[in-house]
Amino acid sequence: MDVLVLTTASDGCVVLPALDLLPHTVHTAPLSVAAFLAAPMCDVVLVDGRTQPRAAAALAGLVVATDRGVPGVAVVDEAALPSVDAGPFAQLVLSGAGPAEVDARLRLSQRHRVQLEPDGVDAPVVIRVGPFELDQHAYTITVEARPLPLTHHEFEVLRALLAHAGRPLSRERLLGVLGGADPSPRAIDCHVRALRSKLGRHRSSIKTVRGLGYLAVTA
Known part of the structure; x- marks a missing residue:
């Protein structure tokens, strides 16, 4: 299992010493969403909440809201347990927990892993978000019943945003839906600018979320 530890410490195993006794691959990154997105893909993210559990919970909420679908586990000291908001976390683990407990909690966290892609069977054919209507069979997107004249790449970017509206x-991630046609993530910025231009008064329906990317607003 690939484990990412978000912490101000230089080594994630300082946060949870039992990790050093387990066979999992451990990466360490600073306590920020930007660092999480820049880090290698992982199966679970541990958020260091030993000193500031409330801040850790806020960060975990942002991490869980990203497109990666990675479950978050809070690492806390026993004294901080009463003040921890477990809402965004899949699991809580004490910093002094033994290897067996830590391994069990990491594996249990995988039950909360978010499947981002629809399975193709239950995926809705028509998705309506605000003024938009996406017909996945007809391969069309309309705004207030008016067809949008989109290029293939613009369509794929907007379709991804609408399919995950609010996230x-x-x-x-958006680059991935283009099948590697554009090698630079900054190409997405160009497609979004073109989309906003074509959306006219609905241009604000595509929102920039600093450090996270873009989202389609739901209202």
């Missing part, structure tokens, strides 16, 4: 998608 920010990173440039890298």
